[in-house]
Amino acid sequence: xxxxxxxxxxxxxEASCHCQDMSLLRYVCELVLVQELLLRPVSPxxxxxxxxxxxxxxxxxxxxxxxxxxxTLWLPTASTEKVRTRTIRNSKNPVWNEAFCYKxxxxxxxxxxxxxxxxxxxxxxxxxxxxxxxxDKLTVGRTVRVKFQLNPQAREELEVEFTLxxxxxxxxxxxxxxxxxxxxxxxxxxxxxxxxxKQQSTNQELTFIVKGSHEGSQKILLDSAISLNIIIxxxxxxxxxxxxxxxxxxxxxxNGTEKSGVLSFPLNSLPLQKEVTVEEDCxxxxxxxxxKCSGGLDVRLGFGLCMEEQDFLRKRxxxxxxxxxKILHLEEDLKExxxxxxxxxxxxxxxRSLTAMYGSLLGLQKLNLLDCISYIGGLSGTTxxxxxxxxxxxxxxxYLEDAIKxxxxxxxKSKICCFSxxxxxxxxxxxxxxxxxxxxxxxxxxxxxVIESMLHDKKDExxxxxxxxxxxxxxxxxxxxVAINLKSSYSAQAFREWLEFTPYEVSLLKYxxxxxxxxxxxxxxMGRMVKRLPETRICYMQGMWxxxxxxxxxxxxxxxxxxxxxxxxxxxxxxKDIEEEPFLSMNPxxxxxxxxxxxxxxxxxxxxxxxxxxxxxxxPNFIRGFQMHSKYLESEGFSTWKDTVIDSFPNKLMExxxxxxxxxxxxxxxxxxxxxxxxxxxxxxxLLHLNYSGGSQTLPLDQIAKxxxxxxxxFPKIEISEEDRENLKxxxxxxxxDNPRAPTVLFFPLVNDTFEKxxxxxVERSPEEMAEGKVDVSTILSPFxxxxxxxxxxxxxxxxxxxxxxxxxxxxxxxxALRLAVARRKQRNY
Numbered sequence: 021x022x023x024x025x026x027x028x029x030x031x032x033x034e035a036s037c038h039c040q041d042m043s044l045l046r047y048v049c050e051l052v053l054v055q056e057l058l059l060r061p062v063s064p065x066x067x068x069x070x071x072x073x074x075x076x077x078x079x080x081x082x083x084x085x086x087x088x089x090x091x092t093l094w095l096p097t098a099s100t101e102k103v104r105t106r107t108i109r110n111s112k113n114p115v116w117n118e119a120f121c122y123k124x125x126x127x128x129x130x131x132x133x134x135x136x137x138x139x140x141x142x143x144x145x146x147x148x149x150x151x152x153x154x155x156d157k158l159t160v161g162r163t164v165r166v167k168f169q170l171n172p173q174a175r176e177e178l179e180v181e182f183t184l185x186x187x188x189x190x191x192x193x194x195x196x197x198x199x200x201x202x203x204x205x206x207x208x209x210x211x212x213x214x215x216x217x218k219q220q221s222t223n224q225e226l227t228f229i230v231k232g233s234h235e236g237s238q239k240i241l242l243d244s245a246i247s248l249n250i251i252i253x254x255x256x257x258x259x260x261x262x263x264x265x266x267x268x269x270x271x272x273x274x275n276g277t278e279k280s281g282v283l284s285f286p287l288n289s290l291p292l293q294k295e296v297t298v299e300e301d302c303x304x305x306x307x308x309x310x311x312k313c314s315g316g317l318d319v320r321l322g323f324g325l326c327m328e329e330q331d332f333l334r335k336r337x338x339x340x341x342x343x344x345x346k347i348l349h350l351e352e353d354l355k356e357x358x359x360x361x362x363x364x365x366x367x368x369x370x371x372r373s374l375t376a377m378y379g380s381l382l383g384l385q386k387l388n389l390l391d392c393i394s395y396i397g398g399l400s401g402t403t404x405x406x407x408x409x410x411x412x413x414x415x416x417x418x419y420l421e422d423a424i425k426x427x428x429x430x431x432x433k434s435k436i437c438c439f440s441x442x443x444x445x446x447x448x449x450x451x452x453x454x455x456x457x458x459x460x461x462x463x464x465x466x467x468x469x470v471i472e473s474m475l476h477d478k479k480d481e482x483x484x485x486x487x488x489x490x491x492x493x494x495x496x497x498x499x500x501x502v503a504i505n506l507k508s509s510y511s512a513q514a515f516r517e518w519l520e521f522t523p524y525e526v527s528l529l530k531y532x533x534x535x536x537x538x539x540x541x542x543x544x545x546m547g548r549m550v551k552r553l554p555e556t557r558i559c560y561m562q563g564m565w566x567x568x569x570x571x572x573x574x575x576x577x578x579x580x581x582x583x584x585x586x587x588x589x590x591x592x593x594x595x596k597d598i599e600e601e602p603f604l605s606m607n608p609x610x611x612x613x614x615x616x617x618x619x620x621x622x623x624x625x626x627x628x629x630x631x632x633x634x635x636x637x638x639x640p641n642f643i644r645g646f647q648m649h650s651k652y653l654e655s656e657g658f659s660t661w662k663d664t665v666i667d668s669f670p671n672k673l674m675e676x677x678x679x680x681x682x683x684x685x686x687x688x689x690x691x692x693x694x695x696x697x698x699x700x701x702x703x704x705x706x707l708l709h710l711n712y713s714g715g716s717q718t719l720p721l722d723q724i725a726k727x728x729x730x731x732x733x734x735f736p737k738i739e740i741s742e743e744d745r746e747n748l749k750x751x752x753x754x755x756x757x758d759n760p761r762a763p764t765v766l767f768f769p770l771v772n773d774t775f776e777k778x779x780x781x782x783v784e785r786s787p788e789e790m791a792e793g794k795v796d797v798s799t800i801l802s803p804f805x806x807x808x809x810x811x812x813x814x815x816x817x818x819x820x821x822x823x824x825x826x827x828x829x830x831x832x833x834x835x836x837a838l839r840l841a842v843a844r845r846k847q848r849n850y
Contacts, residue, residue: 071181081138098122100232130155150616197321198655200646202547208253213305227266234545317547323532323657335494343391360705360841368400373712379820383827397693410487438473464637468563485538487523520696530661546645564637570684638680705841717769734762751830
């Protein structure tokens, strides 16, 4: 094998010195070197040596013999490879004394996973336990020997020696928001000339693998008509990785490769911007060129609002200020900082919530309050209403009766037509086209197409980014659609991450990471877009936002008990903190050393059954490749939404297996769209909670209040008497007089209270009109249950009139809340 490096230029330099001048020259060079070292910034890189010494009193994993122990090491922030010691057979006290080296970056949260295993020749190896050790506990320049207590009662322990040393390597640049870290990325171009091979090889392929890269592996067919192939890999520049080429059997024999059928090239020593030519005798011609990805990130890192939303708010406040001056009879115009932010939050409920939301918005419009709203948050069925409205760039400036008439036509039409032969053919062809574009497809996408047919008479080409036309001048409230990201083998109660979708951006709240709305569905690596796909049509988004098919057994269990403790005891890995050695560093940003004891195979199988979902909407994970900052747990943005069982396990959060976001209806956790509206930067003063859920009307409010209080987010205390809970009124107001940062919440449950006797506020029904007031929204015989996708015209009209009336009849409470919000704004110091 021969390697040639070409940089496109040729130059030579000759220097000659007399012997008597050599010592002076050497002295000058040493001075220059010392000066350079003094001026060079301290490198954040360290050389970590991990020496696995021994295990004492190893537990028995087999009935008849002692364990055949080995230890695996995994430090994903330094290397993509999992390494291991040799196996020591049939020993209670195995000794290895094997050392492994890593180059680590202290700016990253480095957590080493040490796994003690028992090797089996027939069955799968047993994982006895796993230790998670934060490298921040080590001190540079010291060698420490740590005894990890695996089982204090049996005196079982793993003994490991750690050495952390400084390096003089110049650091690569990083971009961070204090939670995620983006490192420099190399774009590796592999050019392969297979002209010699395709004449002698048919139906065979070359496989190229770069572990830890975005692409992972790619293949080239040797009998292709194209002799020159170009492959691109995106990988971290300083990662300890390599390019592996898996050869067909006949080529492997011919080239006599050291590792059967595999050629390997280390990439961390590959010079940037230079072409490396590899010439294989009697085989193929290979050229490697590594280039640093230039330009900024395509993922915005930051917990603040994007510039487009900030501009929207400035424009929207002009509408709000004018509306408030008229409604509150103010003598002077409000200054910009005196204008309160008012938001609407909704709950899901299928066609019921779609219909009821039209009535609520109509009531607000009749009271001239719609122009006071800056945000509308939606999920599940209310996203259907919102998506329909925002197809019209000026919907809130028009009388809503026209939009309601169109919704009435779609809701009351027969849904049998959605499953006609023509529709099924359309669904099939559109899903095929979507797959050709590069998108993942699932049953959730089919559900999105069914929603499109239920709510439209023709194909809807509308996309999320198109809704910018409806907000760019501040003429309408900004819509925010909400979903949650789940993880396999975890229930929504154990793990979920909030996502918000606006016409401007799609954002993961916990990580402070956002991408432009039109790029959602494209592929990203380390904050850079590596494959752009066409923007997803809104119907597919609606299928994901209102996915009722991603249900799992744990969701059903939680509906009955609201607790997973019973199943957790049987199915989760046991996790406990290990006592720290007194000589380890006390870093305030370190995570505790943990011992994980895996559950049994039966328990794991049961967990998979309980958390298994029939289908789920999957989209490329736009934070793929990022690493966690060394102080991520102290970030205010992250800690606000730190709410899952693995938030203190950075390797779990960022494991490379999560190439996809698994997105579902927020109702699988809490049926609400509150979280995005409670971001501190949005400074929401008043929240109108329009509740359209089935069953208990107070459950979503109780759940979100409990959740929010646990997150430390300012929120008023929710107090509703038991008597009221039995017979809910139309509106409740909750506020925290002692905390001006806590929003005032106006809760509108879906109830038929005074509407039964009044057709309009203060206007009683005549005996002939009493039938119109009988609207059943609470019993199991209600025509508005979530499973109903088609309403009669009479029932549609009744539900719209009910929610319209409930808003109109509580005008005074809304006005009082707005007046208080203005007063609080004026009292703030800006």
